[in-house]
Amino acid sequence: MNPLTTISNLFRGGGASAVGIDFGSSSVKVVQLGKHAGHAVLETYGELAIGPYGNAEIGNAVKLSVSKMGEALVDVLREAKISSRECGIAIPISSSLVTTIELPLVGEQQFAQMVPIEARKYIPVPITEVTLDWWVIPKETSGVTYPFGTHEGPDIKTGRMVDVLLAVIHNDAVRNYQDLVKSVGLNSSFYEVEIFSTIRAVLTQELKPLMIFDMGAATTKLYIVDRGVVKSSHMINRGSQDITQSLSRALALSVKEAELLKRNMGLDTTSGRRDIYELVSTTLAYICSEANRVVLNYEKRTGQSLSKVMLSGGGALLKEFHTFAKDFFETEVVMADPFAKVESPAFLRNTLQRAGPEFSVAIGIALRKLQEMS
Numbered sequence: 482m483n484p485l486t487t488i489s490n491l492f493r494g495g496g497a498s499a500v501g502i503d504f505g506s507s508s509v510k511v512v513q514l515g516k517h518a519g520h521a522v523l524e525t526y527g528e529l530a531i532g533p534y535g536n537a538e539i540g541n542a543v544k545l546s547v548s549k550m551g552e553a554l555v556d557v558l559r560e561a562k563i564s565s566r567e568c569g570i571a572i573p574i575s576s577s578l579v580t581t582i583e584l585p586l587v588g589e590q591q592f593a594q595m596v597p598i599e600a601r602k603y604i605p606v607p608i609t610e611v612t613l614d615w616w617v618i619p620k621e622t623s624g625v626t627y628p629f630g631t632h633e634g635p636d637i638k639t640g641r642m643v644d645v646l647l648a649v650i651h652n653d654a655v656r657n658y659q660d661l662v663k664s665v666g667l668n669s670s671f672y673e674v675e676i677f678s679t680i681r682a683v684l685t686q687e688l689k690p691l692m693i694f695d696m697g698a699a700t701t702k703l704y705i706v707d708r709g710v711v712k713s714s715h716m717i718n719r720g721s722q723d724i725t726q727s728l729s730r731a732l733a734l735s736v737k738e739a740e741l742l743k744r745n746m747g748l749d750t751t752s753g754r755r756d757i758y759e760l761v762s763t764t765l766a767y768i769c770s771e772a773n774r775v776v777l778n779y780e781k782r783t784g785q786s787l788s789k790v791m792l793s794g795g796g797a798l799l800k801e802f803h804t805f806a807k808d809f810f811e812t813e814v815v816m817a818d819p820f821a822k823v824e825s826p827a828f829l830r831n832t833l834q835r836a837g838p839e840f841s842v843a844i845g846i847a848l849r850k851l852q853e854m855s
Contacts, residue, residue, distance in 0.1 A: 497854050498524055498565035500667070501847030502554070503675070503840075504658075505573070506542035507532060507698035507722065508795070509553050512843040513563050514823060514851050521851055523825040523833075526840060527561025529553055540740040542699035542722050547657050551664040558665065568667045569850040571675040571842045574702050576654035578603065579647070579676055579714045581618070586641045592617070600647055611649045618644040618710050646711060648674055670853065676704055676714060678845030679793060682819035684709060689788035690779075693817070694772060694806070695841070696796030698722040701768050705779050705787070713779050717771045721796035724764045731760050747800030762805065769809045776810075789813035797838040819844040 503510040512526045531553045535543030545553070582599055584592070596615045601608055655672055662669040679693060690707035697720045705713040721743070729739035742757065748765075750758050772790075780786055790810050792803065797816065807814040819841045820833035 497567065499847050499850035499854055500563055500565050500568035501678070501843040501845065501850060502568055502570040503678070503842035503846065504531075504550060504554070504570070504661075505697055505795075505842075506544075506700070506720075507540055509550075509557050510840055510843040511554075511557055511561055511563055512840055512847045513561070513565055514844075514847040516851060516855065517824070521823045521848060523820065523823045525561050525563060526843070527557050527563075528839065529557035529560065538736040538740060540698065540722065540725055540743075541736065542697075542720075547660050547664070550661050554661065554665050566667050567850060567854060568662065568669050569671050569673060569846040569853075570658050570662060570669050571678050571846050572650055572654055572658065572672050574675055574714070574716060575700065576651055577674045578649040579674060579711060581712065582645050582647055583642050584645055586643045592645075596645060596647070600649065603647070604649055606651070610652055612652055612655060614648045616646045618646055648677075650674060671849070673846060673849065675842045676702070676711060678842045678849070679704070679817075680706060680709065680711070680845070681848055682822060682841045682845035683791060683793060683817040687788070690783075690785050691789045691791060692772070692776060692787055693791050693793055694797070695794040696720055696768065696792075697794045698796070701772070701794075701796070703772050703775050705775070707785075712783075713775065715771075715775045717768055719764065719768050720794075721799065724761050724799075727760050727764055728757070731756075743799070745800075748802060748805050749800045761799075765799075765802070765805060766809070769806065773810065787812065789815060791815050791817050793817040793838045793841045795839040798835070817841050822848060 498513050498515040501512045508528050508530045510528045513524045515522045515524050530539040531545060532539050532541040532543055534549045534553045535545050537543045580603055584595055584599060597608055597613060600613055604611060658672050679695060684706065688708060690705060690712065693704040693706060695702040699720050699722055701717040701720050703715040704711055725736060725739045725743050728734060728742055729736050746752060746754065746757055748758060748761055776787055789812060790806060792806060792814065803814060803816060817838045818834055820837045822844065825833055
């Protein structure tokens with residue numbers, strides 16, 4: 482499962498190490514980072530399919546109890562030779578809400594009172610059942626940036642409005658992950674919505690808006706990001722698992738056989754199996770069409786065009802999907818490369834680059850935890 486058995490010996494700096502945990506719908510990913518000469522260093526990483534823990538095939542999305550999640554996490558920590566007990570863990574976007582709201586610009590104390598009141602319009606459960614966080618998004622006017630707290634005057638009277646990024650996590654989800662971490666003997670100081678972990682891992686200093694296209698097993702997440710700020714998020718209830726199921730039904734294959742066929746062939750047409758290409762591309766065309774609709778709505782609303790699409794998640798590793806997406810979106814399409822943010826042995830660079838999209842969240846979590854420990 483984990484080819485990096487020698488990384489710790491090559492790069493370990495002797496200091497504290499941080500672990501990032503991403504518990505997805507079909508697999509759990511872990512990454513351990515250390516720090517050497519001021520740089521984040523990859524010490525080890527690993528992934529484990531969780532389907533069998535829920536009596537399902539490898540590649541299938543499953544919903545596990547906390548105890549079964551604990552079993553899977555213990556196994557992947559052991560197989561990946563994770564040594565640190567200090568971790569952060571990602572909360573799936575399906576257990577959270579990230580949106581942008583507009584409010585009058587007032588003092589910080591008034592803002593703290595206004596945000597929960599406004600948030601009730603977007604949250605389908607009582608406000609007492611969720612954990613709420615928010616950030617004012619700086620606006621640029623005539624080339625001058627106005628961050629929160631630098632204005633003067635009664636802003637409600639002037640009509641000045643600001644965008645507020647709202648992040649909401651259901652308390653039950655937080656408690657479940659707290660129980661999970663405790664059950665395996667880890668220490669976690671934070672629980673972060675996966676969208677922010679991905680952004681930290683895959684973006685650098687992009688000055689124009691782009692879309693992160695994150696395809697997992699059960700869902701595809703779309704994040705439009707401008708200068709590091711989430712402008713729009715959307716979730717499509719289809720993912721790479723739907724391709725497997727389509728192949729299974731149409732070709733009368735077992736789910737296991739269909740999963741292997743998908744991984745081995747993907748959108749590759751060199752075998753002459755046009756039927757497989759058509760089945761795979763039909764599901765992907767639906768997902769990409771939905772993504773295109775999100776992009777067009779954003780561009781119409783803001784008057785800004787996206788500079789590129791960045792592919793992330795395990796589904797992005799499908800053979801020839803990069804080419805398919807490039808033709809579909811008719812813009813620059815790049816693969817996420819989160820391992821570029823950390824030092825690692827040169828001979829593993831190609832391997833890590835290929836695996837990178839699947840580990841974006843785990844690396845983003847580990848980077849935050851490492852920074853926290855510095």
